[in-house]
Structures are given as C-alpha cells and as structure tokens.
Amino acid sequence: MTYPQPDSNLALIEGFNFFRLNSELVSPGDIFESTQSSYAICVGPDSDIANYGCAYFDTQAPDNVQLLTFSPQRGFSGLIPALAGQYAPSGRPGKTLFWSNDLFDPAYVPSAGIGAGGSIERVQPIFDVIQYFTEEPSITPQRTDKVFFYQQIPIDIVSAGTSYVIIPFYGRKSASIRFANVGNGSLAFGVLGVNYYAVTLGKAVETVIHASALVAANAQVFVPVTFAANGAFDAIVCSVGLLTGGTYTAGDFPLTITVSDQE
C-alpha cells in the first residue's frame, strides 16, 4: 500500500465478508481507517506487528473515542456499528481507526556501523488487520510462523564492511537462525535483539544474543532464540562480516530465519 489505503466500503460492495488492511509499515505513524461496521477485529495471519491500537465511535466513551488493544493473543468480538456520529472535540467522522502500538524505526542502523561495502537488508514489518462484516463462529488471531530465507547474504569481499539482515520480531516467542559458510574462508556471524524507542531516530536498544564469532569454511552456526531465555525484541539483527582472523572469500552464505509465536 501504504497510502492511499484500501476502501472498506468497496470490500463490502464487492461481496467480501471482511476488510483486510495488509501493508508494509513505512513509518511508525502509519494509521488506517474503516467506515464499516464490524463483528470482529483480529490480527491477520501475515502480521509482523503484535500489538495494535484501535479507536471506534462510542457515544458512551469520553469524546466518543473508545480505545482498544488487540494482539495475536486476543482479538475482539462484538458488533461495532458504523454510526454517523463525530468524534469530539475535533468534529471528525466517527471512523474506526487502526495503528500499530509497536514502534518501528525505518532508519535504524546497528551501532557497530556498516563500514565501507557493508549493507543493510531491512524487512519492513507487515501490518495485517482483519475486520469481519459478518458474525464469525470463531476468530483465530494467531500469526503464521514465518521463514525468512536468503540464498545469499551480500558480502563485499574487498572492503570488509558488515552486512546486516534486520527482521521484525514483535511479540514472537522464538526464532531459529541458521547461517552457513559455504566458502573457502572464515566469516564472523552474530545475532542481536533490538528494541526500538521513540526518541532518537536511527538508534535502538541492542542486546547481544550471539556474539559475533568466526564460522569456518563449510561450517554452519545455529542460533536458537526464545522469549524465556533471551527476552522480547522488536527485531532480530543478523550480522555477517570480518572479525580478526577472518578472511573474506567468494562463496555462498545462505541464511534462514524462522520466527514463531510458539516457544
């Protein structure tokens, strides 16, 4: 998408019994709307975001603004009628609004720096919310496991910069990370957990999950991440670069990251 966003009225006219907002987040300020009634609201299967904010029109709430939070653990069932009222004191139409409560910093750069020839492969978080127009026997807000597979991490074998892959991890309970060095030399591989905060653009709180260490030729490293052992993160950062004693050579460097809502 991100903007202009899909039209909830069109979804209804075309015969869908739901309206889906499914978009890459561009900024932490992305906010979306629906003008239709809903019988249920839940997190969509492809969502990377775990905590959503929602505002809907309710004459019994202060300023007609009723707020709710929904997540993979808790959707919302119940009729929210599309009323022709206005929010106070702004006087704007009483649309249902959706946004990500989780923060996202599109400018984040790992504090260790990239260096000449390095790169950042940033996976934008997916905003996925479903609003049902009909009563549903049940809603299953749990997110699907996701596999981020890269056949090759781009590595500059001349200038020895660091290459990063940043994937969203909001509310996930576990990750399985596997990096292979199918080359002739040794490379350093590390994993960070990152939490964004709404102050300084480009900076985030970093936690070392797997300290950068050499992976020998034709070897692989497996890094498990769990909520219980490592904590909760907004993103996982994998780094591939040169460490003392390492040598860049041409070769293949596949990386597979599987994230799940299950431990």
Next chain:
Amino acid sequence: MPPAASLIVAAEKSFTNIYPIWAGGGATLATKLNLFWQQLIKAPDVFPETNINNHPISNWCTLIAAVTDQISSALVVSFGQFATAQQYVYRVCYVGNSLHTANLITLAQTNALLAAYNAAFT
C-alpha cells in the same frame, strides 16, 4: 527550545519538548496540545476530510484532540496521559514526513504541520 527544522527532528524531539510542558502543569499541556491540533484541522482546516491523503494526519489529530480534552478536565494529568499525547505527536510528525516524501500532501501542508508543532511545543 529551538524550533525543529524538520518533521523528523520534531518527532525525535517530541519527548524532550513536551515533557517540560507536562511537568509545568496539565493546564499548560492542554493549552499547547489544543494549539497544535486546532491549527491543523479546525481553523483553518489544513487537512480537510475531502482528500483521503489528508486522513492519516487528521486521524492522529482526532486522537490528539480527544486525549487533550481528557487532559484538560483531569484533576491530575498522569504520566500515562502525557506519554499517550507525546506518542501521538511523534507519530503524526513521522507520518507527515512519509506523506510528504510520497507526494501525498503538499509542501504547504508539510510546512503547516511543522509550524504548528514549533508554535505549540518549542
């Protein structure tokens, strides 16, 4: 506080700029927040509802207006109310920058958003 030179800087500095206002008292915070959103969607209406590209800004302003109204009537303005208002300001500045970058709002609208921020919070 020096005026923010861009919406990104405005977003970054939203906590630094708004915290002292909250610490100075809830009534002052409500006055400043009202000044901010009313410059954008009340008079003049810089982000009219007729253009869908304006909606991200006006939707955040709607939420800012509501929390401001609750702040203005609160006996004690909690840190949570302040943090909610500050995050809404952070987000509206950020999305304003994104919309401008994507040519979905005009430079005049972008400048109006920044001017409203600077008038209210710096």
